[in-house]
Amino acid sequence: MVNFDHPDSDRMKLLLIHSDRMEYRVTKAIKGIAEDVETETDSMEDCLVVFCTVEKSDVKFKDEVVSGCLREITSVAATLKTEKVMLYPYAHLSSDLGTPGDAKEIMRALEAALSGSALETKRSPFGWYKSFDLNCKGHPLSELSREIRPWTEKKKAEESKALGSEKKARSSWYVLDLEGELHPVRVEKNKVKGFDFKGDTQLRKFLEYEISKSRTAKGEPPHVKYMRSLEIADYEPGSDPGNMRFYPKGRFIKSLLEQYVTSEVKAYGGMEIESPIMYDFEHPSLKSYLDRFPARQYTIDTPDKRVFLRFAACFGQFLMAHDATFSYKQMPVRLYEMTRYSFRVEQRGELTGLRRLRSFTMPDCHALCVDMDAAKAEMMVRFNLSRKILTQMDFRIPEELQMAVRVTRDFYENNTEFVVNMAREYGKPIVVEMWDDQFFYFVLKYEWNFVDGQGKASALNTDQIDVENGERYGITFTDKDGENRHPLILHLSPSGAIERNIYALLEKAYLESMKGLPPTLPFWLSPTQLRLIPVSDEQLDLCKELADRLGEFRVDIDDTDRTVGRRIRDSEKEWIPFTAVIGDREAESGNLTVRIRNREKAQREMAVEELLEEMGRSQGTMQRSPLPLPRLVSARPKFVG
RNA sequence: GCCACUGUAGCUCAGCCUGGUAGAGCGUCUGAUUCGUAAUCAGAAGGCCGUGGGUCCGAAUCCCAUCAGUGGCUCCA
Numbered sequence: 001m002v003n004f005d006h007p008d009s010d011r012m013k014l015l016l017i018h019s020d021r022m023e024y025r026v027t028k029a030i031k032g033i034a035e036d037v038e039t040e041t042d043s044m045e046d047c048l049v050v051f052c053t054v055e056k057s058d059v060k061f062k063d064e065v066v067s068g069c070l071r072e073i074t075s076v077a078a079t080l081k082t083e084k085v086m087l088y089p090y091a092h093l094s095s096d097l098g099t100p101g102d103a104k105e106i107m108r109a110l111e112a113a114l115s116g117s118a119l120e121t122k123r124s125p126f127g128w129y130k131s132f133d134l135n136c137k138g139h140p141l142s143e144l145s146r147e148i149r150p151w152t153e154k155k156k157a158e159e160s161k162a163l164g165s166e167k168k169a170r171s172s173w174y175v176l177d178l179e180g181e182l183h184p185v186r187v188e189k190n191k192v193k194g195f196d197f198k199g200d201t202q203l204r205k206f207l208e209y210e211i212s213k214s215r216t217a218k219g220e221p222p223h224v225k226y227m228r229s230l231e232i233a234d235y236e237p238g239s240d241p242g243n244m245r246f247y248p249k250g251r252f253i254k255s256l257l258e259q260y261v262t263s264e265v266k267a268y269g270g271m272e273i274e275s276p277i278m279y280d281f282e283h284p285s286l287k288s289y290l291d292r293f294p295a296r297q298y299t300i301d302t303p304d305k306r307v308f309l310r311f312a313a314c315f316g317q318f319l320m321a322h323d324a325t326f327s328y329k330q331m332p333v334r335l336y337e338m339t340r341y342s343f344r345v346e347q348r349g350e351l352t353g354l355r356r357l358r359s360f361t362m363p364d365c366h367a368l369c370v371d372m373d374a375a376k377a378e379m380m381v382r383f384n385l386s387r388k389i390l391t392q393m394d395f396r397i398p399e400e401l402q403m404a405v406r407v408t409r410d411f412y413e414n415n416t417e418f419v420v421n422m423a424r425e426y427g428k429p430i431v432v433e434m435w436d437d438q439f440f441y442f443v444l445k446y447e448w449n450f451v452d453g454q455g456k457a458s459a460l461n462t463d464q465i466d467v468e469n470g471e472r473y474g475i476t477f478t479d480k481d482g483e484n485r486h487p488l489i490l491h492l493s494p495s496g497a498i499e500r501n502i503y504a505l506l507e508k509a510y511l512e513s514m515k516g517l518p519p520t521l522p523f524w525l526s527p528t529q530l531r532l533i534p535v536s537d538e539q540l541d542l543c544k545e546l547a548d549r550l551g552e553f554r555v556d557i558d559d560t561d562r563t564v565g566r567r568i569r570d571s572e573k574e575w576i577p578f579t580a581v582i583g584d585r586e587a588e589s590g591n592l593t594v595r596i597r598n599r600e601k602a603q604r605e606m607a608v609e610e611l612l613e614e615m616g617r618s619q620g621t622m623q624r625s626p627l628p629l630p631r632l633v634s635a636r637p638k639f640v641g
Numbered sequence: 642g643c644c645a646c647u648g649u650a651g652c653u654c655a656g657c658c659u660g661g662u663a664g665a666g667c668g669u670c671u672g673a674u675u676c677g678u679a680a681u682c683a684g685a686a687g688g689c690c691g692u693g694g695g696u697c698c699g700a701a702u703c704c705c706a707u708c709a710g711u712g713g714c715u716c717c718a
Binding site for chain 2: 219220224228229235237241289290296311312314344346347348349350351352356440441442458459464491533534535536537538561562563564565566567568569570571572573579581583584585593595603638639640641
């Protein structure tokens with residue numbers, strides 16, 4: 001389905017002949033479409049004759065087609081060392097012609113463009129039957145055909161336009177401390193200078209990653225092995241790179257995270273909606289938005305049009321907001337969607353494991369605000385929402401995440417107090433990247449970044465103050481004075497991509513293991529929370545009873561025909577937080593001997609009630625969900641190795 | 642997207658340099674074992690050597706292309 005090029009029929013076709021002499025004579029006008037002619041005959045010597053056919057779909061991308069043709073013709077002419085070109089409209093290269101009117105327009109534009117270059121150009125008239133004499137030089141390059149793909153041309157043009165604006169985006173880097181002092185930072189020998197990090201190596205590493213491009217990575221990131229050995233996710237060679245498969249345990253973890261984030265955003269006041277994943281390239285609002293960015297969308301052909309896959313929920317929510325009626329009294333209006341999926345065609349070299357994907361699941365919550373004061377106040381509400389969500393996912397804030405604010409100089413100078421206050425709320429110094437001009441649709445965005453063991457930084461949450469799209473999408477609200485105004489829009493992803501949360505959790509576990517602690521997942525996300533191991537078949541029924549009694553948690557039973565030691569090992573390799581061996585002793589006493597992961601060789605005898613309490617404390621108030629796999633380990637397929 | 646490296650059994654890898662019958666451990670299956678906190682024993686099955694071309698009497702091995710993965714660069718709405 002995914003297809004970057006037009007189908008074969010959707011191409012401007014050129015046939016190029018390197019000729020000693022070309023001469024034509026008009027014979028009969030075709031009624032209704034013939035151009036006026038000044039001369040009935042014309043000729044050219046030692047030239048490149050270009051037969052051109054304008055196809056139906058070229059019409060949508062006239063400029064791109066003309067510039068593509070110009071590029072091809074001038075390049076061929078240069079190769080052949082000729083400076084003369086004869087354009088010859090030739091309908092017979094296509095079975096899907098454009099209209100004569102469009103064809104004439106494109107032909108004329110092409111003629112003008114060629115004349116504007118160094119080439120001497122003639123064109124035979126459009127809409128006439130003609131006779132012609134043409135000889136061909138006959139050398140290997142004297143007969144060539146070219147196809148101009150308007151879609152590709154358009155993409156190239158968009159890319160260069162957007163990349164151009166990115167290149168111009170010059171920025172300065174600072175660390176903002178809690179006293180509100182802005183410390184300019186610079187790079188010397190791959191080390192960041194200008195601020196005393198006072199042992200906050202993660203913040204220092206983050207800055208080094210951001211501005212000094214220093215990379216300490218060796219080998220693949222550790223989460224890749226974990227994601228496979230824990231049967232969470234895996235590469236899918238049958239898809240496009242960056243599109244992963246999720247095994248039952250991975251789907252389960254992802255699903256719990258999705259449910260949790262959604263429940264928090266709803267509690268904050270986000271109205272959950274659902275929007276299409278694909279959008280029309282030719283929709284005017286979308287078009288000008290896309291022009292802002294390099295073309296990194298998946299595109300697909302529908303039976304009737306060419307569409308792109310969304311890269312966030314912006315379009316769906318903005319188009320919905322455009323048609324909604326609301327006033328300052330209902331604001332801020334908060335729209336929310338857990339996008340499964342958003343798509344970005346990230347560069348091949350940037351795709352590793354779960355850190356960055358081409359299809360990903362991202363919560364996206366927009367708040368429509370009446371003015372800048374309201375936007376700033378709302379941003380702080382969401383700031384705390386993000387903090388709660390990421391804290392519950394087990395990230396320690398501010399220690400484990402590094403905050404960066406990207407802001408225009410103008411906005412910073414007028415809102416210094418606001419930014420300083422954000423740093424204070426965050427609880428430690430933050431990185432500030434300041435642009436001299438506004439290149440994107442927002443004047444301020446912040447994000448919290450996770451720095452992994454290899455020193456690579458990835459943004460988790462982010463929120464932005466968007467000053468453009470209210471107008472671009474024609475979103476309006478009625479203000480107190482009865483006037484219609486465009487809202488400011490906040491773009492929040494309170495957790496960032498869910499897949500990236502899993503990446504960060506796994507990398508965090510690896511960092512723990514480097515300190516000599518067993519790697520773990522948060523209790524509430526562990527697919528199995530308690531494993532029961534019957535010493536022999538005789539205890540299997542007792543295990544089933546116990547599993548039922550502990551049924552508010554996810555309990556499974558390793559009934560395989562292996563030694564106890566081996567089953568303990570398997571349980572530890574699965575990172576199961578609680579493991580209990582059930583033998584005659586337990587059958588008699590009614591108590592459990594529980595092995596607790598994440599504590600130094602903790603092995604305790606406890607009553608069932610005690611264990612329930614202990615697990616209840618670990619669970620807290622977090623989402624619960626039943627076991628995603630058969631309760632008996634012997635009944636499970638193995639998905640990886 | 643660019644440069645480099647890698648691709649052999651479900652998994653991890655040896656074999657490739659120097660072309661000539663495809664190997665190990667783990668996992669799986671079968672049998673034995675009913676076991677007390679990180680690997681019970683024995684046997685068997687399992688391979689278009691990523692894919693497509695080329696060179697050669699002969700290719701896992703040499704050459705080209707392509708796909709996939711990894712590192713670096715670039716990039717990250």
